[in-house]
Amino acid sequence: MKRRDAWPATCTLWIGDTYAPHLAATAELLAGATTWHVAEDVDAAIVLLETADVVPTLIVVAERYVGHVAHAQLDRLAGLAPLAGFVALTSIWSEGSGRSGNPWPAARMIGWARAEAYIQEQLRRIAAGCAPDWALPPTATADERHLLAGAAGCDHAKLAETTPHRGATIVVQSSDREMQGWLAAGLGAEGFVSVARPLDCRAPVQGAAATVVDWPDFRRSDTRRVTELVAAVAPVGLLLVSFPRPEMLGWLHDTMLDDATPEGTTAVALLPRPVDVAELAGTLCRLITPRCWVGTARRTAALTG
Numbered sequence: 001m002k003r004r005d006a007w008p009a010t011c012t013l014w015i016g017d018t019y020a021p022h023l024a025a026t027a028e029l030l031a032g033a034t035t036w037h038v039a040e041d042v043d044a045a046i047v048l049l050e051t052a053d054v055v056p057t058l059i060v061v062a063e064r065y066v067g068h069v070a071h072a073q074l075d076r077l078a079g080l081a082p083l084a085g086f087v088a089l090t091s092i093w094s095e096g097s098g099r100s101g102n103p104w105p106a107a108r109m110i111g112w113a114r115a116e117a118y119i120q121e122q123l124r125r126i127a128a129g130c131a132p133d134w135a136l137p138p139t140a141t142a143d144e145r146h147l148l149a150g151a152a153g154c155d156h157a158k159l160a161e162t163t164p165h166r167g168a169t170i171v172v173q174s175s176d177r178e179m180q181g182w183l184a185a186g187l188g189a190e191g192f193v194s195v196a197r198p199l200d201c202r203a204p205v206q207g208a209a210a211t212v213v214d215w216p217d218f219r220r221s222d223t224r225r226v227t228e229l230v231a232a233v234a235p236v237g238l239l240l241v242s243f244p245r246p247e248m249l250g251w252l253h254d255t256m257l258d259d260a261t262p263e264g265t266t267a268v269a270l271l272p273r274p275v276d277v278a279e280l281a282g283t284l285c286r287l288i289t290p291r292c293w294v295g296t297a298r299r300t301a302a303l304t305g
Helices: 024-033 042-051 072-078 110-128 142-151 156-161 177-189 221-231 245-257 277-288
Strands: 012-013 035-039 058-062 085-090 108-111 169-173 195-196 208-214 236-241 268-272
Touching: 012 024, 012 110, 024 110, 024 142, 035 042, 035 142, 042 072, 042 221, 085 110, 108 110, 110 221, 110 268, 110 277, 169 177, 169 221, 177 195, 177 208, 208 221, 208 277, 221 236, 221 245, 221 268, 236 277, 245 268
Parallel strands: 012 035, 012 058, 058 085, 085 108, 169 195, 169 208, 208 236, 236 268
Antiparallel strands: none
């Protein structure tokens, strides 16, 4: 197979709502980093592909509910854009459809809570000349992905360089010792300096850039404990939750705005468990970057006024 100097630029066709609170950050990310086209629904997307000079390399379908897109419609899209990768962003009502429902053929089913981290990681790979996840069928093995990376001329050194904040200190807190070790080892492999310790430890760590808090059964009543823990340890925090919901960000945001909350906390974001290490690292990098990321609970005028 002929090697490439770089992976082709991404042309995205987004189908569905771009303003839903749980999808806005992902839509904004793709709109700013790729050639961007939007269709209200699948029928509008079919018309766009048939009548306009649009050749997408990535088709993203924002699912509203289980069954809102028929397989026949997806087949029609695939026929009009045979080289495009398909990513389905599942709604909060259909996150289990890929396992127990009627999963879409040849599409990656990505839950809303990890969509932004997933897309960011794939764009980082493309920037380094590496193949994105959607370049192969969802059934591709790890060996096949490795072969594609070599054929595409993937520059792993450049890929490593595209990870900002390498060497930053991350505090990992969990009540599960095995989870502490796994997260610390994974972040270490991504170039961070990790400090693992129990969940109830609130002693500050000098120079810590962020803390990862493993809190599987997070509830609204836990909100103040989480924000106070993050504020005591590091400037920003990433909360790992088994079943994240959009309103959880609202709970965290409201609590952080409360005068009783320590002023140290500037941002708390959510990721679902189990977590992909590369997506975890990418989310931490975005949290550490001094800018307001849509979809992250922040104590800033940008989200409060």
